[in-house]
Amino acid sequence: MLPKAELKKWFHKLLTHTSVFALSLPTHLTVDMESWLNLFLIISAFFWECRGDRVIQPKGVETATEGGQITLTCHYETDDPSPYLFWYKQGANDYPKYMLMRFNFGTGDNATEFKERFHANLDANSKSVPLTIQRLQLSDSAVYYCALRPTVT
Template sequence: MLTLCFFLFNGRCYIIEAEEENVSQPTEDVMVVEGQPTKLSCTFDTTDLLPYLFCYKQQANGNPMFMLREDIFGAGETNTEFKERFHARLNVTVKSVPLTIQRVQLSDSAVYYCALRPTVTTGYTSPLQI
């Protein structure tokens, strides 16, 4: 556990325990035949009982683009651009959320990220496509 100390005006120190979280993805390139499906691995470790996983796509020289958010209830959110061919299912038992791409296209060439917290936002809590 990480321990953070937050000081209030009266000088008292309140201890806040923050959970350690971690997301792992393979670092090697994935080679796929155009038109075929592929599955990209993402595993995570968190003490959060109701985790959310976010997926992002970043093309060369571009900014990360929000793709989708998944939760254990299957009530996630998918950016319109990715609804048809991109799917992920959060599995808390094995702590993974593989990203499946149906009918891979040349335009799918990119770096894909998964995260336990939104990383591209508007200042609100909902992710934003840039």
């Protein structure tokens, strides 16, 4: 049997390394197969459930000319066959404001103040929902966030 401190170190390694199942059991530590299988199933279920959906937006500042047009990129990763994508705008010293929502089986919805110059189409093939802003105004200067359902609107 391993001393308590060594056993603690071994379990810490087991839980903190990404290659959890690449670790070998110490030869003098006996574990019955049923317990090991149960642990494997629990950890597998945890990782399967926590795979996570995500959106990918380029980092950095986009610049454009007043009166012009700009397109902001948003790619997403999900196993959901019917994803909902959202765009939010956050001005200086303000909270994020809902702009619009798109889904792959319809057009979606735009908040009232974003109906005229703000357009987005969800492209399920490229898994993207680019946001185009037309007739740019100084008040369009902000941080724009793309989000994938579930989210609070």
